Amino acid sequence: MASVKTFGFSFLLRLVCLSPKPQKRAVRERHKPSKSGFDYHRSLRLRIQQIAFEGLSDAQVLASTDQITKAPERASAKRGLERFFKWREDNPGALATCPALTFLSPRGFFKVTFQPDFLLELDGRRTAIHVWNTQQKLSGNLVMAALWAVASRFPPQNRPDDFAVLSLQDGRFYRWSDATKEHALLGENLLTMLDTQCELARTELGLPAIGPEAPLPIA
Template structure:
């Protein structure tokens, strides 16, 4: 049973975009024993990485999806690759690798890891881009708030100029630079609400309310 749940960024986006009851269930699920879930989107990420950093041709990446055994996963990868190809035609800048960033909630009750799939210059800004390929509809306000959480906690030294989420479902690009101070305040309130949900879940599972040794930095808005 995990003492401090950690979310990948797509899982965190799924959490905050869920309705209240499913959201609370997703929080409680983080404290239940797990054997490790199947990574449905790994095949797509691997092909995007090879396109970005190993010069794999899009046609070859698309052809290789025939090796994906599960039909739903194969179709999702094909759709995602085609959307990524369309986006690259409009944004042909060079791609490079970019380190991820892990941050804690205000009370240290959960952690979120922003893992960029690549870094690209967009409108003169070095932008760290995370790919989203889940069917769940994204709220622009929630995504921008989550990107502000990342940017506001990332050390200034080595920080990209911008952070973004590219939806391979519909081609939308959500950017931190499109957010504002109201979005930042919204994001901080959201973290406080989630901390309360995690505190309640810890109580339900008989875990201590405060995690020793975890003192997250408080960002300035």
């Protein structure tokens, strides 16, 4: 059975917020054998986790960005950290780890991995937070739909009370708990639409057919 591509949650957000032609192109590029899906913002997330779980200070992780070789990545990490520090001033509290979730799309043409950067109690709810630091503008409704797709598939064991995306670009904070039934339907439609895009990309690139694999049930 041929393997399918696994999309990180940031890549999923990027895809659903693209217009049709760039979206199709991004899916096709991701399916090319040479495309490994380099995470441009891994440096930022790594340093946030060093603050949260390894006891490093804000000053230490900010200074460590000088070790990042690529200038654009270094500048992006510094800006993101400074904005994260500001957000933490308004949202203090102990940061905790949260297990990742990987689930199969409805038709089985791709997988999604949601790896929260940290867990933080907000308004009495243990909230799994994914940090977004890409310049691409997010659509609130599409982000909420993507969060619903994750939340509905998260197993009951150790399940967070809420799921959220923190955009360090504009300071917006998207919570799954604010989503509606319309977002739930939109989330499933988005996954099905991306299934079609992935199927088309595999056909165009001459990739082997995929075999059946049962998706996780929706909670």
